Amino acid sequence: MVQDMRLxxxxxxxxxxxxxxxxxxxxxxxxxxxxxxxxxxxxxxKTTLLRIIGGFEMPTSGEVLFEGKxxxxxxxxxxxxxxxxxxxxxxxxxxxxxxxxxxxNLKTPEQLGVKTKAxxxxxxxxxxxxxLKLVKMEGYEKRSTNALSGGQQQRIAIARALVNEPEVxxxxxxLGALDLKLRKEMQLELxxxxxxxxxxxxYVTHDQEEALTMSDTIAVMNGGRVQQIGDPKRIYDExxxxxxxxxxxxxxxxxxxxxxxDLVRFSDTEFQCVDEGFExxxxxxxxxxxxxxxxxxxxxxxxxxxxxxxxxxxVHYEMIVISGQFKWKVQSTTMQPVGxxxxxxxxxxxxxxxxxxxxxxxxxxxxxPEGASREEA
Numbered sequence: 152m153v154q155d156m157r158l159x160x161x162x163x164x165x166x167x168x169x170x171x172x173x174x175x176x177x178x179x180x181x182x183x184x185x186x187x188x189x190x191x192x193x194x195x196x197k198t199t200l201l202r203i204i205g206g207f208e209m210p211t212s213g214e215v216l217f218e219g220k221x222x223x224x225x226x227x228x229x230x231x232x233x234x235x236x237x238x239x240x241x242x243x244x245x246x247x248x249x250x251x252x253x254x255x256n257l258k259t260p261e262q263l264g265v266k267t268k269a270x271x272x273x274x275x276x277x278x279x280x281x282x283l284k285l286v287k288m289e290g291y292e293k294r295s296t297n298a299l300s301g302g303q304q305q306r307i308a309i310a311r312a313l314v315n316e317p318e319v320x321x322x323x324x325x326l327g328a329l330d331l332k333l334r335k336e337m338q339l340e341l342x343x344x345x346x347x348x349x350x351x352x353x354y355v356t357h358d359q360e361e362a363l364t365m366s367d368t369i370a371v372m373n374g375g376r377v378q379q380i381g382d383p384k385r386i387y388d389e390x391x392x393x394x395x396x397x398x399x400x401x402x403x404x405x406x407x408x409x410x411x412x413d414l415v416r417f418s419d420t421e422f423q424c425v426d427e428g429f430e431x432x433x434x435x436x437x438x439x440x441x442x443x444x445x446x447x448x449x450x451x452x453x454x455x456x457x458x459x460x461x462x463x464x465x466v467h468y469e470m471i472v473i474s475g476q477f478k479w480k481v482q483s484t485t486m487q488p489v490g491x492x493x494x495x496x497x498x499x500x501x502x503x504x505x506x507x508x509x510x511x512x513x514x515x516x517x518x519x520p521e522g523a524s525r526e527e528a
């Protein structure tokens with residue numbers, strides 16, 4: 152269980168490279184024993200933020216505090232932090248055991264809590280053996296790292312980082328080079344390791360499913376800013392804005408008008424919802440998840456449309472239904488044939504209302520009739 156104690160705090164962190172500002176006034180705190188993921192598209196600033204926490208980059212302005220103490224100017228090797236990168240950076244001239252033990256060999260006996268060189272050797276063997284067991288690589292001690300698969304190399308890189316017993320482990324897209332099946336397996340194993348060791352993990356990825364699977368907390372980033380912070384369920388069910396809704400999972404995002412509390416109009420239809428606090432007749436963005444749209448008979452649907460395409464996804468069918476000038480993405484366990492007319496129903500609590508951004512009715516969601524221009528549509 153994640154504790155309430157704040158371990159790392161970022162206050163007003165900005166970072167510029169030349170005239171380009173890549174982080175804008177970031178405020179964020181990370182709790183002890185938390186698995187937090189920095190999630191966002193390429194170029195959003197998540198890796199730069201991770202490097203600032205690790206001491207590989209200095210912020211242009213702002214503070215980074217570790218247990219309340221300013222970390223500015225403290226080099227990476229003097230922080231109680233270790234890092235695993237996407238490129239594992241293993242030493243090819245060393246075997247598996249020596250790769251994991253590399254950092255320990257640089258320490259004095261006193262730093263390892265022992266007195267003599269013989270005790271140091273025994274302590275290193277104990278720690279390395281424990282890590283090999285943790286990452287399920289027992290018996291590989293004498294193997295060359297060149298003889299290992301990508302997944303095995305990744306395990307060794309993690310073991311090498313953890314063997315120094317850091318308080319925080321930074322992971323910069325460490326699963327990016329793995330195939331899909333192994334990637335999913337390692338997601339579960341990494342989460343199990345983190346829970347077993349009680350270490351704070353700060354994880355960077357652009358993979359939404361990966362973040363939802365592993366994290367206690369997700370910080371969604373875009374354009375150098377944190378858009379929303381919360382647990383995975385809240386981020387998915389209650390996105391703060393259209394960017395978060397569009398980036399986390401799949402969404403139908405359409406322009407609407409908030410007529411009054413609990414009543415919204417979109418697609419030329421009025422819908423009951425559960426949102427309040429908007430101005431009367433305020434333009435809003437309406438977000439509806441594909442799995443929250445129920446396919447019903449055309450005569451009883453709140454909306455009606457024509458099925459344009461059907462894709463079988465294993466656990467459900469994904470259909471594109473054209474209704475008016477909008478393409479609705481619908482996920483259902485029941486398939487409707489292409490060309491059929493259907494009705495669509497949405498219950499109030501599955502209609503999410505948010506203040507207007509420029510994300511609604513993005514061009515790829517607009518239906519353009521054959522022979523018409525987009526402007527005419």
